[in-house]
Amino acid sequence: MTPTLAACAAPAAALFCAFWLLPMVELASLPAGKGWQTYVAVLTEPRYLRSLIQTTALAAGVTLVSLALAAAVGLHLGRQRFPGRRLLLALLTLPLSFPGVIVGFLVILVGGRQGSFADLSEALGGGRITFAYGLTGLFLAYVYFSLPRAIASFTAVVERMEPDLEEAARSLGATGARIARDVWWPTLQPTALAAGAILFATAMGAFGTAFTLASRFEVLPITIYNEFTNYANFALAASLSLALGLLTWAVLLVAQRFGGGTVGAAA
Amino acid sequence: MRGAILGAGTRPRTAPASRPAAPLLLGITAAVGVFTLAPLALSVTAGLMANYAQGLGAGLTTRWLGEVWALYGGTVALSLGLALACVAVALLAGVPCGYALARSRSRVARAFEELLTLPVAVPGLATALALILAYGEWGGFRQSPAFILAGHVVFTLPFMVRTVGAAFRRDDLMALEEAARTLGAGFARRFVGVLVPAVAPSIVAGCLMVFTLSIGEFNLTWMLHTPLTRTLPVGLADSYASMRLEIGSAYTLVFLAVIAPVLWAMQAVAHWIERRDATDHAAR
Numbered sequence: 139m140t141p142t143l144a145a146c147a148a149p150a151a152a153l154f155c156a157f158w159l160l161p162m163v164e165l166a167s168l169p170a171g172k173g174w175q176t177y178v179a180v181l182t183e184p185r186y187l188r189s190l191i192q193t194t195a196l197a198a199g200v201t202l203v204s205l206a207l208a209a210a211v212g213l214h215l216g217r218q219r220f221p222g223r224r225l226l227l228a229l230l231t232l233p234l235s236f237p238g239v240i241v242g243f244l245v246i247l248v249g250g251r252q253g254s255f256a257d258l259s260e261a262l263g264g265g266r267i268t269f270a271y272g273l274t275g276l277f278l279a280y281v282y283f284s285l286p287r288a289i290a291s292f293t294a295v296v297e298r299m300e301p302d303l304e305e306a307a308r309s310l311g312a313t314g315a316r317i318a319r320d321v322w323w324p325t326l327q328p329t330a331l332a333a334g335a336i337l338f339a340t341a342m343g344a345f346g347t348a349f350t351l352a353s354r355f356e357v358l359p360i361t362i363y364n365e366f367t368n369y370a371n372f373a374l375a376a377s378l379s380l381a382l383g384l385l386t387w388a389v390l391l392v393a394q395r396f397g398g399g400t401v402g403a404a405a
Numbered sequence: 406m407r408g409a410i411l412g413a414g415t416r417p418r419t420a421p422a423s424r425p426a427a428p429l430l431l432g433i434t435a436a437v438g439v440f441t442l443a444p445l446a447l448s449v450t451a452g453l454m455a456n457y458a459q460g461l462g463a464g465l466t467t468r469w470l471g472e473v474w475a476l477y478g479g480t481v482a483l484s485l486g487l488a489l490a491c492v493a494v495a496l497l498a499g500v501p502c503g504y505a506l507a508r509s510r511s512r513v514a515r516a517f518e519e520l521l522t523l524p525v526a527v528p529g530l531a532t533a534l535a536l537i538l539a540y541g542e543w544g545g546f547r548q549s550p551a552f553i554l555a556g557h558v559v560f561t562l563p564f565m566v567r568t569v570g571a572a573f574r575r576d577d578l579m580a581l582e583e584a585a586r587t588l589g590a591g592f593a594r595r596f597v598g599v600l601v602p603a604v605a606p607s608i609v610a611g612c613l614m615v616f617t618l619s620i621g622e623f624n625l626t627w628m629l630h631t632p633l634t635r636t637l638p639v640g641l642a643d644s645y646a647s648m649r650l651e652i653g654s655a656y657t658l659v660f661l662a663v664i665a666p667v668l669w670a671m672q673a674v675a676h677w678i679e680r681r682d683a684t685d686h687a688a689r
Contacts, residue, residue: 140509142592143504143505143508143509143514144505146501146502146504146505147501147502147505147506147509147514147517149497149498149501149502150498150499150501150502150521150562150566151502151517153494153498153555153558153559153562154520154521154559154562156555157536157555157556157558157559158523158524158532158535158559159520160539161532161535161536161538161539161540162531162532162535164535164538164539165531165534165535165538165539168538207433207437208437210429210430210433210434210437211430211433211434211437213427213430214426214427214430214431214433214434215434217426218426226438228668228672229438229441229442230437230438230441230442232441232445232668233441233445235617235620235621235664235668236621236660237621237622237623237638237641238623238624239623239638239641239642239645240638240641240657240660242645243448243641243645243653243657244444244445244447244448245444246645246650247444247447247448247451247650247654248443248444248447252457252458252650254447282440282441282444285437285440285441286441289437308425314427339526342528343527343528343529343530343531343624344624345528345529345530345623345624345627346623346624346627346638346642349627349642350642350645350646359528359530359624362530362531362534363530363628366534366628372534372538375534376534376538379528379530379531379534379535380531382528382530382531383526383527383528383531386526386527386528387523387526387527390526
């Protein structure tokens with residue numbers, strides 16, 4: 139690196155070191171003060187392990203469902219041309235810019251105590267049914283904020299797909315299922331891997347949504363938040379954050395190595 | 406891309422004709438559309454309804470918007486200020502950094518590029534805890550909006566660096582820079598007079614992205630804020646927890662009104678870049 143280039147990178151490097159790297163080093167060294175076993179508390183304490191497993195299962199389920207739905211939407215929007223297509227795409231990707239708290243609120247508005255779903259079920263004679271505050275609400279909320287990201291990625295890749303390939307397959311008599319397997323899947327697969335990793339990492343670290351829903355289903359970010367604010371257990375909160383950070387980073391890294399994409403570029 | 410392959414004479418990126426529709430895909434798209442947009446429409450109307458429990462029959466009102474403005478007006482101003490400050494830092498620190506990383510082939514530069522994206526990969530809560538542990542005792546800093554700004558900057562900077570870095574790597578730009586150099590332009594003149602204008606659309610795109618990310622950031626901000634430094638999303642969380650549904654909805658409407666023009670501009674800039682690249686290819 140020449141001195142000029144180094145000078146160009148210096149301000150960003152200084153900001154990064156002062157406000158991320160050094161604080162992170164401090165965070166990473168904090169659990170050591172309470173003994174080395176604090177680092178593995180997430181695996182040895184049943185409460186935290188349960189939270190970790192619940193969070194991972196939720197994130198994995200949300201990722202798979204969102205990828206499947208978004209692939210269908212991407213195939214439709216990428217292959218069809220109709221008036222208002224761009225507007226629809228813009229509307230479907232609008233929630234990308236929402237803080238998680240808004241998504242939680244939308245679920246409360248539909249599935250909460252005063253929600254329209256409760257009104258509907260009451261009118262149908264089923265009593266006031268709520269689903270916002272349990273696993274169902276959390277799952278739907280996570281799918282809600284995961285879909286736009288995956289839809290944007292899939293639509294972009296389908297738009298660049300060669301139409302001739304599908305045309306050729308069709309004229310050779312390939313069925314819809316054959317086309318899906320031999321033409322669509324190879325196009326979508328790398329995107330599914332890259333987008334899937336980002337969806338998973340985002341779902342693992344999501345805090346605002348679960349916070350707003352005050353969910354009975356505890357996810358790891360909420361556990362960390364409680365340890366920090368309610369119990370002032372800083373070393374443990376640091377240890378759990380490290381575990382969560384390492385896990386999400388590792389997933390993104392593995393996806394990058396296999397897919398050749400860029401970590402976090404679309405996060 | 407397609408324009409480049411087909412060569413001059415063909416209109417770049419002409420929309421290909423629709424291909425046979427699959428009813429299943431159409432059905433899923435419609436369902437996802439309802440799933441995404443119906444709650445949003447419900448929220449927008451709830452914010453304008455006189456009484457949510459009684460439905461539209463009770464009439465429409467802007468009363469809740471007024472209350473939001475009285476209770477939370479300050480959060481909008483703070484969020485806008487923070488987002489603009491983030492953009493300023495991204496311009497001053499992120500653009501030169503993107504250039505340095507685009508031109509340097511050293512191992513250190515690659516490693517630094519990877520490190521720089523870590524705040525995006527690692528959950529915001531972890532970054533926030535680290536900042537509090539490191540600077541929590543610095544009262545003046547901890548209590549000021551600058552503390553939140555620090556968190557937002559490390560989170561948004563990688564997006565600017567990556568966006569402009571990709572633009573600086575273009576081959577034609579390397580040639581342009583070389584030409585300016587042989588004509589005797591110094592570094593400052595080359596950078597400000599030649600390079601920055603050439604990648605202007607990407608810089609604008611990066612600015613809009615940084616702005617949007619900062620305005621909507623909650624995971625970090627909730628931990629970093631104090632009662633005197635509440636941002637828009639922090640205020641939203643507060644209103645959802647303690648106010649009636651109508652106020653929460655009206656406040657959500659305020660957020661949408663703030664974010665919509667920026668998103669619209671983002672789309673417009675993306676088209677601008679696409680068209681510019683297409684005409685560049687066609688011109689050759």
